[in-house]
Amino acid sequence: MYNVKLLKNVIMKNKMKALVLFFAIATSQAVYSQEISFDSEKSAEIKNYIKHFEDSNQLMGTVSIFQNGREVINETFGKRNIKTGSLEERKYAIGSTTKLFVGVLFAKLKEDNRISFVENLSNYFPEIPNANKISIRQMLNHTSGLRDYVSKGDSLHFWLTKPRATEEIMDEIISAGVAFQPGDSFEYSNSAYYLLGKILEEKYNKSFSQIIQDEISAPLNLENTFVIDDEAEQNSIAKSYEQKKGEWVEVEEFYFPNTFSAGGIASTAFDLNTLLVSLFNQEIIKDKTLKAMLPMEDDWFGLGIMKAPFYEHTSYGHGGDTYGTHSVAMYNPSNRLAVTYMINGEHYPTNDFAIGLLSIMYGKEYTLPDFKEYKGNEKYFELYEGNYGAEGFPMNVKIYVEEGELKAQAEGQPSFTLTPTEKHVFEFSKAGIEIGFKPFENTLILNQGGQVFELKQL
Incomplete structure (x- = not known):
């Protein structure tokens, strides 16, 4: 759900900033197809790598890897819920990976000639600042200039942990105003995606939850993918944890109905990989429509989808953080590899964990971290x-x-x-x-x- 900003002179990674962190170690951008073999040796290396973090009490979560449309790795580590000790298949809040679903739905509408990406926000919400200048495309690629309602302007960063009325959120979007004129710059905007969800509801004449079910979950048989609409559904997903004094402590999370189409979906690693494989196999939209969604050559963001380079390999997908979860789902069309990792307990940096995981997959060198504990005086x-x-x-x-x-x-x-x-x-x-x-x-x-x-x- 959060905004993406590089941490330079800021002391800490503010939890309200790091919505999506894709790892970029692009030493070369040459594109070529290289067959990646998941033999028993590589699979064992990946499983041992994951177990190293579990045994050291550093991370809890799930990793799923698909190759050629088939799952070759599915590892869940740590506990789904510390109190029950359950290791059943985990459903996670996926945060801003929700935006991938929104992008796909708008691509479907565009393909069916039910919407134009050049039409303005004023056709739906004329009361929003600059609505007569902001296009649907600019909302999808974060160039609308709309500020972010998640980081409430009065510094009440965690105001969305309690139920908020739609009217209250809309008032915040309006009062937050704009950071720049449409198309002049880039700023990650959850506000834009919240409004896009409302536009989807108008176009489909049904709730966002029902749209996801009817247009994506049911056709693709995503049995564990749904919009978190109420407290009961929120209680059905994996809790979020952080470490204090070596013990996992539950993190107070978003009340996810507040995040809606900006970050309100729950899913599994298997389901997200299934979505990506289906998307790139043209089972949801046509190839021409998909290509129009992808980022331009010099851009990171497309229309609800991001670019994720790793050395000479380029994948596409999205990621999302909540207050305690960290998820990334991506697909490499050159190698037909889909990788999703979903973390609900982070002590070791998730991004560093992902770099090691991909290094094993792509045959790059990596160093297994040493977790010997030093006791301070x-x-x-x-x-x-x-x-x-x-x-x-x-x-x-x-x-x-x-x-x-x-x-x-x-x-x-x-x-x-x-x-x-x-x-x-x-x-x-x-x-x-x-x-x-x-x-x-x-x-x-x-x-x-x-x-x-x-x-x-x-």
Whole structure:
């Protein structure tokens, strides 16, 4: 559900930003077809790789891999629900992967001459700012300029964890306004996709939930794919977890009916791969229509679908984060490979996990992470405490101790726990942050993505 922004000078990966993180390690963009063999050796290597993270208590989730339309890997790891210990087939909230469904539905309407992508939003919602200038195409490819209702303008980031009336959400979309004129720039917009769902309901004359069932789930036999419409359905999907002091703790999630067509679908890894295979086999829309959905050569986003390069390989699909889940579904047409991973408990960065997984699949080198735990010396924690800043650094950082854990909090951001890695050195792996302390010099060294900053106690 979240907005995609690169983390540069920001201290942490704000949970309201990282909706979709596709990994890009594009050393070359040459396109060629290379047969990938899933023999018993490769399958065993993938299963052992996944088990390494489960045994180390780093991740919980599901991985499914299809080759030539047939599932060759399906591994569920960790527990679906910590309280029950169930390992039954998991249905997950898929967050913004919902947008892939929306894109497909609009492509079907376009193919049937029931909508034009150049028509304006004002035909449906004239009250939205710039509605007479914003086209359906611009809403689909995130160039509408509409700001994001999920990140509420008054900084109540988690306002969607409780049920909200449609009128309240529409009022927020209107009051949030626009960030730029349509077509002038790119900004990920859940607001645009919320409105697109309302347009679908008008075109099909039925609820979004029924549209998904009638147009996608039933025809493709996706038995575990549905719109989360109420609390009972929300309780039927995998819970979300984060680690605190080595224990998995449940995360308060979205109330998913609030996310609607921007992020309200639940599914399984098997179903998402089935959708992608069907889409690229022209079982849903024609090849010409599909090609019109895909991103242009220099773009990352198309019409509800994203590009995901990995070395010389290019896949297409979508991903989505909620407050506690991380999902990506993608298809490589050159190798006819579909890969979906769905994580509902993340301690090790999901993106790094995915890079290792793809490295095995495509025969690239990778290093299995070492999870030997380093115990920090708590006697130093009080020496680290304080507010840190530096000239030119965009915000001050507070370091403090809470319930025996060292925490950091940048101004205007949620706090996060620092994990010790060696003497006076800590990390927040989800955002790729390393913080080193010089306790007797009142200095903090922050390293993120190769950028190093020296902050002093204020």
